Amino acid sequence: MNATMLRKTLQALTAASAVALAAAAPASAEPLKVGFVYVSPIGEAGWTWQQDTGRREMQAALGDKVKTQYVEDVPEGADAERVIRDLAQQGNQLIFTTSFGYMNPTIKVAKQFPDVKFVHSTGYKTAPNVATTNARFYEARYVAGMLAGKVTKTKVVGYVGAYPIPEVLQGINAFTRGLRSIQPDAQVRVIMVNSWFDPGKERDAALALLDQGADIVTHHTDSTATVQAAEERGKHAIAYHSDMSKFGPKAQLAAVTHHWGPYFTREVQSVLDGTWKSNQVWGGFKEGMVALEGFGPGVGDDLKAFLKQQEDAIAAGTLNPFAAPIKDNEGKVRLAEGALDDKGLNAMDYYVEGVVGKLGKN
Amino acid sequence: MDALAPLIAASMNAGTPLMLAALGLLINEKAGVINLGSEGMMLVAAALGFAVTVHSGSPATGFLAGAAAGALLAGVFAWLTVWLGANQVACGLALSLFGVGASAYIGMPYVGATIQASSWGIPGLERIPFLGPALFQHHPMVYGALVLCAALGHFLYRTRAGLVLRAVGESPESAHALGYKVRRIRLAALLFGGACCGLAGAFMSLVYTPMWVEGMVAGRGWIALALTPFATWRPARVLAGAYLFGGITILTFHMQALGVPIASQLLSMLPYLATILVLVLISRNIDWIRINMPASLGKNFNPNS
Numbered sequence: 303m304n305a306t307m308l309r310k311t312l313q314a315l316t317a318a319s320a321v322a323l324a325a326a327a328p329a330s331a332e333p334l335k336v337g338f339v340y341v342s343p344i345g346e347a348g349w350t351w352q353q354d355t356g357r358r359e360m361q362a363a364l365g366d367k368v369k370t371q372y373v374e375d376v377p378e379g380a381d382a383e384r385v386i387r388d389l390a391q392q393g394n395q396l397i398f399t400t401s402f403g404y405m406n407p408t409i410k411v412a413k414q415f416p417d418v419k420f421v422h423s424t425g426y427k428t429a430p431n432v433a434t435t436n437a438r439f440y441e442a443r444y445v446a447g448m449l450a451g452k453v454t455k456t457k458v459v460g461y462v463g464a465y466p467i468p469e470v471l472q473g474i475n476a477f478t479r480g481l482r483s484i485q486p487d488a489q490v491r492v493i494m495v496n497s498w499f500d501p502g503k504e505r506d507a508a509l510a511l512l513d514q515g516a517d518i519v520t521h522h523t524d525s526t527a528t529v530q531a532a533e534e535r536g537k538h539a540i541a542y543h544s545d546m547s548k549f550g551p552k553a554q555l556a557a558v559t560h561h562w563g564p565y566f567t568r569e570v571q572s573v574l575d576g577t578w579k580s581n582q583v584w585g586g587f588k589e590g591m592v593a594l595e596g597f598g599p600g601v602g603d604d605l606k607a608f609l610k611q612q613e614d615a616i617a618a619g620t621l622n623p624f625a626a627p628i629k630d631n632e633g634k635v636r637l638a639e640g641a642l643d644d645k646g647l648n649a650m651d652y653y654v655e656g657v658v659g660k661l662g663k664n
Numbered sequence: 665m666d667a668l669a670p671l672i673a674a675s676m677n678a679g680t681p682l683m684l685a686a687l688g689l690l691i692n693e694k695a696g697v698i699n700l701g702s703e704g705m706m707l708v709a710a711a712l713g714f715a716v717t718v719h720s721g722s723p724a725t726g727f728l729a730g731a732a733a734g735a736l737l738a739g740v741f742a743w744l745t746v747w748l749g750a751n752q753v754a755c756g757l758a759l760s761l762f763g764v765g766a767s768a769y770i771g772m773p774y775v776g777a778t779i780q781a782s783s784w785g786i787p788g789l790e791r792i793p794f795l796g797p798a799l800f801q802h803h804p805m806v807y808g809a810l811v812l813c814a815a816l817g818h819f820l821y822r823t824r825a826g827l828v829l830r831a832v833g834e835s836p837e838s839a840h841a842l843g844y845k846v847r848r849i850r851l852a853a854l855l856f857g858g859a860c861c862g863l864a865g866a867f868m869s870l871v872y873t874p875m876w877v878e879g880m881v882a883g884r885g886w887i888a889l890a891l892t893p894f895a896t897w898r899p900a901r902v903l904a905g906a907y908l909f910g911g912i913t914i915l916t917f918h919m920q921a922l923g924v925p926i927a928s929q930l931l932s933m934l935p936y937l938a939t940i941l942v943l944v945l946i947s948r949n950i951d952w953i954r955i956n957m958p959a960s961l962g963k964n965f966n967p968n969s
Contacts, residue, residue, distance in 0.1 A: 343768065343878055346776030460921065466928060491921040494928035500882040501873040503913070506674055510917040513670040525880075527873050549778065549875075658923035 334574055336360075337394035338372035339385055341401035342499075347544035348524050350374065352560050353400045353423075359563025360570055368570055378403025383410060390415040396573050398566065399423065408432060419578055421569055424469075426648075428580055435565060438586030439469070440476035440647075442558040442594045444623035445612050446540050447480025449556055449594070450488075450518045452605055453538060454481075457488040460511025460519040462528050464498045466661050468650045470522045473558075475654040476623040477520065482656045491516060492659040501527040512537055518555065529554055538600070545596035557596040564590050584644065587617040629655045669798040671911075671918055676799075678910030680806045681706075681864040681872060685888035686895070686902045687809070687816055688734075688860025693892055694820060695853035696833035696960040699741055700756025702861045703885025704763020705734040709865030711771035714876040718777050727805070727866045734862020735855045737763070742854040746847050749964050760885065771876045779874050803871045805863070810903070812860075817899040829853060833958030836965035846965055861885070894939060896946060896956040905942075909935050 338357050340350045354372065361370050371394065376385045382404050389397050390411060396419045399408045405425035412420045412432045420432045428434055450459050459481060463470045478490045491514060493507040500523075508519045508531035520540035521528035526549040532539035533550035541550070541557035565585065572578040585591035594613065597606060615621035624642035629635050630652040637646070653659055685702050692699050713730030717723050741759055744750040789800040820826040829849060831839045836846045868884070869876050887909065895901035916931035946952050 343772075343775075345877070491923070493917050493920045494932075495917075496928065496932040497882070499877075499879065501875065501877060501880050502678070502868065502882060502884070505873045506678060506914055507917045509670070509674060510914065511921050513667065513674075514918070514921045525873075525877055526875065530873070530875065548776065659920060659928075660923065660925040661927065 333367055333369040334396070334570065335392070335394040336368050336370045336570055337389035337392075337397040338370065339376050339382065339389070339397070339399045339401075339404060340372060340374040341376060341378060341403070342524075343375045347526060347546055347549075349543055350400070351544055353398075353562055356562025356566045357398075360566035363563070363567045364570060364574075367574060376404075379407075383407035386411045386420075387414070390418045395419065396421070396570060396578075419573055428582060430580055433569070433580045433582065435562075435583045435585070437560040437591040438584060439558060439560060439592055440472040440623055441586040441613075441616050442592040443473045444476040444480040444616070445594050445609050446520065446556060446558050447477040447482075448484050448612055449480075449601070449605070449609055450477070450520070450540065451481045451484025452608075453555060453600065454485065454488060454518055456515050456517045457485055458515045458517070459488065459490050460508065460514070460516035461490050461492045462504055462507045462511070462519065462521040462523055463492055463494045464523045465496060466494055468648055471650045471653070471661075472647055473522050474657060475650065475652075478654050478656045479623055488656065490657050492653070492657060495523060497523070499524040501525040504528055505531045508532065508539075509535070520558075526550075538598075541596065547596050547598065550598075552599065554596060554598045555601055556594050556598065559593050559595055561591055561593060587613050588619075631655050631657050631659075667918070669794050671914055672798040673801065674914045675907055675911035676802060676806055677872060678914055679906040679908075680809050680910075681867045681884055682888050682891060682909060683809045683813065683903055683906035684805075684864035684867060685861045685885060686891035686906060687812055687899060688857035688864075689888055690892050690895070690897055690899065690902060691816065691829070691853050691860070692857035693961055694833045694897060694958055695829050695850045696836060696958050696963065696965070697742075697745065697850050697854060698752050698756065698962045699738065699759070699854060699857060700753060700889065701737065701741055701759025701763065702888050703881060703883065704760035704766075705737050705858055705861040706865030706868065706881045706885045707763045707767035707879070708737060708770065709733045709862035710869035710881060711767040711774070711876055713862075713866030714777075714779070714869040715770060715774050717779050717870055718774055721780075723779070723870050726870050727863060730866025730870075731859040731862040734858040734860070734865065736858070738854045738858020738861075739851070741858075742851045745964060746850045746854070749966060752962055752964065764879065768878045771878065774876045775878070777876070779870070803867075805867050805871060808863075813899050813903045820899065830958070833960055836960055836963075840965070840967050846967060850965075861888075864888070890939065893953075893957075894942060894946075896952050897958070898956060905939075908938065912938055 342350045344350050344354045357370055373385050376382050386407055398421045400423045402424045405422055405427050408420050408422045409427050409429055412429050416431055422434050424436045425434055461474055481488050491511055495503040495507050504523045504525055504527040508528040511519050512535050518538040519528055519532050521542055526546050529539040529541050529546045529550035533553035538555050539550055539553045540555050545557045547554045622641040626637045626639045628637040689702055709730035712733045713726040716729035717726030741755055744755045745752045784803050786800045790796040828844055832846050832849045840846050868881055891902055891905045894905045912935040916934050920928055
């Protein structure tokens with residue numbers, strides 16, 4: 303079962319159970335109010351767009367049993383606390399705060415509203431009424447690397463990164479390992495633009511990588527600039543966050559995406575059922591939270607089937623993007639046996655063998 | 665050598681919006697007015713220029729709309745500061761903040777829209793090996809900025825009107841006593857500066873990254889503001905500063921991709937470090953600043969007092 307099917311099935315299941323519950327409790331009064339806080343405008347692609355797509359999927363699955371509300375473009379910091387408190391005061395029973403920088407404000411407001419439930423994305427602090435969630439983007443990055451390995455002719459792939467933090471390094475390293483599982487001597491060149499969002503710099507970085515012989519570029523930044531740069535040069539790109547084929551109809555090989563609808567639906571449903579408990583979810587292919595989709599015209603059916611097999615293997619746990627041995631790009635063995643655990647993933651501070659580039663010493 | 669041509673080309677491209685905006689700000693400041701609203705004007709012009717291009721299909725019209733938007737905002741700024749005597753720094757900051765919101769509102773329907781990106785080149789010259797791809801395959805606006813730079817150098821130091829403009833910036837009282845309309849001259853300078861910032865903004869959304877997204881100017885308006893003292897208010901040095909800043913940014917990207925063993929955080933500091941270094945060197949010679957900095961910079965003038 304691929305990610306999309308899994309997602310649909312889950313939706314159908316939750317919808318079915320919703321119907322069953324509605325039948326069991328015909329006198330259900332007010333709809334459950336659910337609030338969302340977004341860090342940027344919803345736009346047409348990117349992190350917040352994916353979050354809002356999840357909200358709409360959840361609303362569609364649960365119908366009139368929930369009433370959602372969102373506040374977009376909320377800066378991380380003091381403003382966030384005010385917005386989250388506002389949402390709690392307006393009677394929202396469950397509030398999703400969808401950016402890392404909302405972590406402390408969420409915990410603070412959660413203390414003041416012990417009866418309201420909170421779900422914070424990509425953070426690590428929890429409380430009895432605060433759950434956390436994140437996606438294993440690196441799983442899809444690994445498969446994307448394999449795709450790049452099948453397509454690249456120059457055996458050089460460019461990667462535009464934002465900052466050298468564990469989340470970004472996990473993606474770069476998984477991608478490189480996937481790439482080299484197909485082309486053992488291929489290399490990944492990385493440029494960190496030191497910004498999550500600066501289309502001008504992202505574009506210049508992508509062009510610099512293409513100028514240095516990369517025939518595929520991918521990115522871990524928020525704009526569509528990398529895909530557009532590849533399109534203009536007649537080269538290939540692997541998009542991140544959302545399907546960006548509109549911006550690179552020929553260039554886009556695929557997109558590494560994340561999906562929140564089924565997860566949001568499960569969380570809301572458990573609040574409706576009264577079974578909600580604080581938990582920590584870090585979901586990948588298996589949970590339908592990440593996907594490789596939006597395949598371009600250059601990706602044939604055979605290749606798609608091959609990639610699908612890899613996804614299934616990762617979902618089943620038979621393939622691990624970070625299985626030993628893991629060697630960094632200075633030759634040091636980082637893991638001799640087994641597979642990297644979540645603690646190791648969250649502490650990642652090195653490039654694996656095959657990445658051209660150097661990280662600051664820490 | 666093969667790697668050098670795209671590096672030079674990308675540096676020119678990255679320097680052009682900085683140069684366009686900084687040249688406009690230089691004319692403002694030579695007339696004695698400092699407009700901190702450059703970031704806001706660039707953003708509004710980028711959004712509006714992109715919107716107009718999407719509807720008209722003509723980037724030239726988009727550039728015109730961008731320039732007009734910049735001039736219009738600068739006109740409001742001129743009314744507030746030159747006629748009503750409001751504080752220039754406060755009004756400029758307000759204009760920048762206003763521009764962030766206004767551009768987001770104008771651009772909202774156009775997020776995700778695409779325009780035709782076309783390649784350019786100077787016939788004949790673009791075929792020269794190395795020099796062609798490095799220098800002669802740019803958008804016309806890149807050359808337009810160079811022409812503007814030369815024209816402003818001539819205007820400021822070789823024409824009577826340029827002398828009058830500088831006189832207004834040095835001593836508005838004297839210029840007023842000689843019968844020059846100080847406020848109108850400052851208005852004209854501000855409108856011109858706004859139009860230049862508008863062109864710079866439109867260049868961002870039409871050529872540099874052909875798209876509109878909120879906040880895409882990403883601080884280049886502020887860098888342009890820093891370029892005028894960097895250049896000691898000389899157009900030719902604005903050109904050097906803009907290309908240097910663009911060039912070092914691009915160079916750090918190429919160094920990273922080549923795997924030069926320096927941390928990326930250090931490399932990303934380089935353009936700013938270079939700026940500070942040059943400022944320090946300039947400041948060592950106090951005459952450079954004193955001779956070129958307009959004496960009445962930032963001070964309002966009231967002809968009736």
